[in-house]
Amino acid sequence: MTPHEIRRDEPRLVVAQDQDFRSDPRWKLVERILQSTPFQKSTNLHDLFLYLAEYTIRGKADALTERQIGVSVFGKPPGYSPAEDSAVRVHVRQLRLRLHEYFACDGRNETHGVDIPKGSYVLEFADSRTEPGSQPAAGPASVNLPGSVARKVIFWVAVAAAVVCAFGWYRAARANAAAPVPWPLNAVIQQDRQTRIVVSDSSTMLRQLGNHEVTLEEYLRPGFRESLIPPHLDASFSRLVNYISDSQLTSFADVVAASTVIKAAGTHGDGLSVSSARDLNERELEKGNYIFVGSRTSNPWVTLFADRLNFEVEEDGVGGRMYFRNKNPLPGEQSTYQGLAQTGSAGEDYATLSLLPSGMGQGNVLILQGLRQEGTEALGMLLADAGNRAQLERAVHAGSKTSPYFEALIRARSVAGAPVSFDFVATRNIKP
Numbered sequence: 001m002t003p004h005e006i007r008r009d010e011p012r013l014v015v016a017q018d019q020d021f022r023s024d025p026r027w028k029l030v031e032r033i034l035q036s037t038p039f040q041k042s043t044n045l046h047d048l049f050l051y052l053a054e055y056t057i058r059g060k061a062d063a064l065t066e067r068q069i070g071v072s073v074f075g076k077p078p079g080y081s082p083a084e085d086s087a088v089r090v091h092v093r094q095l096r097l098r099l100h101e102y103f104a105c106d107g108r109n110e111t112h113g114v115d116i117p118k119g120s121y122v123l124e125f126a127d128s129r130t131e132p133g134s135q136p137a138a139g140p141a142s143v144n145l146p147g148s149v150a151r152k153v154i155f156w157v158a159v160a161a162a163v164v165c166a167f168g169w170y171r172a173a174r175a176n177a178a179a180p181v182p183w184p185l186n187a188v189i190q191q192d193r194q195t196r197i198v199v200s201d202s203s204t205m206l207r208q209l210g211n212h213e214v215t216l217e218e219y220l221r222p223g224f225r226e227s228l229i230p231p232h233l234d235a236s237f238s239r240l241v242n243y244i245s246d247s248q249l250t251s252f253a254d255v256v257a258a259s260t261v262i263k264a265a266g267t268h269g270d271g272l273s274v275s276s277a278r279d280l281n282e283r284e285l286e287k288g289n290y291i292f293v294g295s296r297t298s299n300p301w302v303t304l305f306a307d308r309l310n311f312e313v314e315e316d317g318v319g320g321r322m323y324f325r326n327k328n329p330l331p332g333e334q335s336t337y338q339g340l341a342q343t344g345s346a347g348e349d350y351a352t353l354s355l356l357p358s359g360m361g362q363g364n365v366l367i368l369q370g371l372r373q374e375g376t377e378a379l380g381m382l383l384a385d386a387g388n389r390a391q392l393e394r395a396v397h398a399g400s401k402t403s404p405y406f407e408a409l410i411r412a413r414s415v416a417g418a419p420v421s422f423d424f425v426a427t428r429n430i431k432p
Contacts (some may be wrong), residue, residue: 201293217394339371351375354407378412
């Protein structure tokens with residue numbers, strides 16, 4: 001296996017020439033995991049796991065800081081701020097989920113395990129007699145006890161552990177039974193599938209610099225963000241533009257929507273992960289459920305589903321007036337629904353909440369898109385309240401109950417950039 005290439009100015013760790021290292025059972029386990037399907041689909045997680053594993057096994061925990069991982073694995077500038085760029089935390093969470101997936105499926109017969117303890121980037125390896133995370137890789141010196149005493153201690157520790165586990169399982173089971181995931185989120189948050197919340201990528205706003213509409217095909221090309229930056233910018237403005245391009249920024253509305261989903265998931269949220277639109281690739285859509293936050297202008301992935309929806313976001317020129325086009329108006333409906341002139345103003349904005357089958361795999365997709373941030377934030381308000389969800393369900397099922405899939409258009413009224421109320425304008429059923 002080709003060793004992971006460290007991108008910082010320090011001696012490179014060369015695994016290929018270190019036979020003792022390569023014969024380490026922990027490294028052998030890492031190699032097997034990297035050959036599994038979940039890790040073949042994501043270059044970022046592949047490189048991240050290599051980096052964490054190599055430095056953990058070599059005992060170089062001092063290199064496993066969030067900033068250093070961002071610089072070495074994700075190519076962040078040395079002075080970047082982890083507080084403003086959550087790429088490392090997001091990917092570590094995804095890596096933790098992929099490891100759990102591996103040991104539940106392909107690696108269920110492994111004699112060793114590995115996990116990433118929350119709050120740390122140092123891997124924890126364990127043998128078959130312990131769960132990953134329960135025994136540090138390098139523990140304290142052992143204490144010699146008489147054989148009979150040791151056996152009694154082990155017995156009662158095992159009994160205590162069994163009681164604790166049983167009590168924990170009982171509490172979790174009661175919590176799960178008492179708090180199911182509410183509709184319509186239960187269609188995309190399910191125990192047998194991973195769910196990924198994909199928030200918008202604020203770097204797409206750079207399209208306004210060149211007055212250039214961004215397609216999904218362009219968005220997926222390497223160097224897309226750099227191609228949007230005009231040459232010969234003023235130095236101070238150039239720094240700002242580069243910051244927007246390099247950082248994984250999203251909107252406050254997207255944070256509200258994602259937080260609402262995570263809270264609603266409750267004890268079922270172990271399979272949830274959050275990532276930026278820029279960290280997704282099309283092959284990953286073949287597996288699991290997805291929640292996309294933002295319209296096509298900030299989350300280009302939404303365009304994959306536009307032809308299956310009745311209400312489509314339109315824009316009069318890059319950065320211009322935004323509205324929903326009603327492809328097939330019913331009696332009493334408008335052909336277009338125009339939103340706020342700009343984020344932060346008062347008035348009416350529109351948003352759609354759409355649930356549909358992914359069409360690329362076996363999962364479902366939930367799309368939350370507002371014309372402006374106020375509309376997207378209003379969708380978060382809708383999903384957070386049981387009464388609002390019940391009202392939505394009545395509106396969706398008023399005409400037909402033949403399909404579990406739908407889209408709903410809402411109108412949000414905002415003051416000083418914050419939604420204060422909303423109502424339902426129109427709904428449509430979506431055929432499976």
